[in-house]
Amino acid sequence: MRSCEAKFGRLAGAAVVTAVAVTAASAPAQATGLGMPFAPHRAVYEMQLDETDAAKNIAGVEGRMVFDISGSRCTGYTLENRMVTRIVDAEGVEVVSDIRSSTWEASDGERFRFNSSQYLNNQLTDNLEGRAEREAPGGPITITLEAPRQTQMRIDEPAQFPTQFSLKILEAARAGERVIQTNVYDGSETGDKLFATTTFIGEAIPAGQDTGADVPGRDRLADKQSWPVSISYFEVGAADDSVPSYQLSFRLYENGVSRKLRIDYGSFALTGELSSLEFHKADACRQTPG
Numbered sequence: 001m002r003s004c005e006a007k008f009g010r011l012a013g014a015a016v017v018t019a020v021a022v023t024a025a026s027a028p029a030q031a032t033g034l035g036m037p038f039a040p041h042r043a044v045y046e047m048q049l050d051e052t053d054a055a056k057n058i059a060g061v062e063g064r065m066v067f068d069i070s071g072s073r074c075t076g077y078t079l080e081n082r083m084v085t086r087i088v089d090a091e092g093v094e095v096v097s098d099i100r101s102s103t104w105e106a107s108d109g110e111r112f113r114f115n116s117s118q119y120l121n122n123q124l125t126d127n128l129e130g131r132a133e134r135e136a137p138g139g140p141i142t143i144t145l146e147a148p149r150q151t152q153m154r155i156d157e158p159a160q161f162p163t164q165f166s167l168k169i170l171e172a173a174r175a176g177e178r179v180i181q182t183n184v185y186d187g188s189e190t191g192d193k194l195f196a197t198t199t200f201i202g203e204a205i206p207a208g209q210d211t212g213a214d215v216p217g218r219d220r221l222a223d224k225q226s227w228p229v230s231i232s233y234f235e236v237g238a239a240d241d242s243v244p245s246y247q248l249s250f251r252l253y254e255n256g257v258s259r260k261l262r263i264d265y266g267s268f269a270l271t272g273e274l275s276s277l278e279f280h281k282a283d284a285c286r287q288t289p290g
Contacts, residue, residue, distance in 0.1 A: 038069060038077075038255065038256030039220070039255040039256050039257070039279055040069050040070045040071070040279065040280040040281075041068075041069055041217070041256070041257060041277060041278060041279045041280060042066065042067070042068040042069075042276075042277075042278045042280065043066070043067060043257060043258075043274060043276070043277050043278075044064060044065070044066050044274070044275050044276035044277075045064065045065040045066075045261055045272035045273060045274055045275065046062075046063075046064060046272065046273055046275045047061065047062065047063045047064060047065055047083065047085055047270050047271070047272045048061060048062045048063075048270065048271060048272075049061040049062070049268065049269075049270060049271075050262065050264075050268070050269040050270060050271045057089055057090050057267070058087060058088070058089055058090070058267075058268050059088045059089060059090050059092070060086075060087075060088040061085050061086070061087050061088070061268075061270060062085065062086055063083065063084050063085030063086055063097075064083070064084055064085075064275075065081065065082070065083040065084075065261075065272055066081060066082050066083075067079060067080060067081030067082075068080045068081070069256070070280060071104075072107075073107045074107070076104055076105055076106045076107055076111075077104065077105050077107065077163055078102070078103070078104050079101075079102070079103045079104075080101075080102050081100070081101050081102075082098070082099065082100045082101075083097075083098075083099045084096065084097070084098045084099075085097050085270075095120055095121055096119075096120070096121055096122070097118065097119070097120055098118065098119040098120075098122075099116070099117075099118050099119075100116065100117050100118075100119075101114070101115070101116040101117075102114070102115045102116070103115075103162070103186075103187065105161050105162065105163045105164075107163075108137075109160070109161055109163065109164040110133060110134045110137060111131070111132070111133045111134075112131065112132045112133070112161040112162075112185075112187065113130075113131045113132075114128070114129070114130060114131070114132075114186075114187030114188075114191070115128070115129045116128045116129075116187075116188070126148075127147050127148055128145070128147060128148065128187070128190070128191050129145070129146045129147040130143060130144055130145040130146055130147075130187060130191050131143075131144050131146075132144070132161070132185060132187065138158070140154055140155060140156045141154065141155040141159060141185060142154050143155065143185070143191065143192070145191050145192070153192055155185060155194055157183055157194060157236070158182075158183060159182075159183040159184060159185045159194055160182055160183065160184055160185070161184075161185060161186070162184065162186045165182060165184045165197070168180060168182060169199055169201065169229060169252075170252075170254070172199075172201060173201045173204070173227045173229075173252075177201065178200065178201050178202075179198065179199065179200055179201070180198075180199045180201075181196070181197065181198050181199070182196075182197055182199075183195065183196055183197070183236065184196075184197050184233075193235055193236070194235075194236040194237075195233045195234060195235060195236065195245070196233075196234045196235075196236050197231055197232065197233055197234070198231070198232045198234075199229065199230070199231045199232075200229070200230045200231075201227055201228075201229055202227055202228035202229070202230075203227075203228075204225050204226070204227055205225060205226045205227065205228070205251070206225055207222065207223050207224055207225050208222050208223070215274060215275060215276055215277055216276065216277060216278065217276075217277035217278055217279055218277065220255065220257070220277075220279060221253055221255070221257060224253045224254045224255050224257075225253075225254055226251050226252055226253045226254065227251070227252050228249070228250075228251055228252075228260075229249065229250055229251070229252050230247065230248070230249040231247065231248045231249070232244040232247045233245050233246055233247070233248070243266065244266075245266075246263065246264060246265050246266065247262075247263075247264040248261075248262070248263055248264075249261075249262045249264075250262070257274075257277065258274075259273065259274045260273065261273070
């Protein structure tokens with residue numbers, strides 16, 4: 001059970017960070033008209049074990065994931081999320097996993113900050129804090145970790161931060177592209193990993209088709225088209241990169257809201273359905289008087 005907990009924590013943290021960024025930062029600027037490329041909102045997902053892909057050592061998982069998106073083109077984009085799950089192994093032993101994450105990314109995609117922690121049964125087991133910035137636009141990335149240890153590293157390969165990656169997905173979807181590949185650095189897991197991603201984008205779903213359960217705010221999805229999206233993450237430099245570290249799929253609306261979330265860790269998978277949706281008021285960027 002302990003190894004299962006550790007794997008769940010590392011991979012769940014990675015997937016949640018990316019899920020938040022991808023589903024939140026992908027809508028066009030005209031969605032709000034107030035200086036944000038997505039509709040600022042708070043979304044709640046009910047998480048459970050996908051019974052169609054049963055785990056060998058996990059009998060059940062249930063919980064909730066909440067994330068909140070705010071910011072502007074002037075101040076950058078802040079993503080806050082928390083996922084609390086109760087995990088039951090094949091022997092009936094229960095453990096409560098509490099994963100918390102906060103990220104900030106500059107609107108020009110040149111700077112990125114991240115902070116995440118995991119608690120198992122209310123005991124802190126992992127904590128990661130750091131920042132990443134480019135030496136020049138589109139150039140190498142310098143990563144500075146502040147916790148759990150102080151260290152610095154560099155990524156020379158072309159890579160994108162989560163919001164950049166998200167916008168790339170939306171642009172590709174609108175252009176009718178079906179497959180895109182890019183490297184992504186999202187500050188997940190141990191903070192020193194670069195992921196190679198392959199994204200598959202399905203046919204656009206016209207507005208008004210299947211907006212999900214009757215939750216508050218659902219009417220804001222009725223006039224938005226959407227796309228089924230699936231992303232596979234491969235650890236760059238891993239001995240065997242033929243099998244993804246994890247896979248993330250969801251239905252993405254053009255205002256940045258997502259539904260039908262699925263996170264596949266290989267040995268088991270979780271599904272998440274939107275149960276609550278609240279939109280925030282967006283603040284316009286204020287210009288400094290000249």
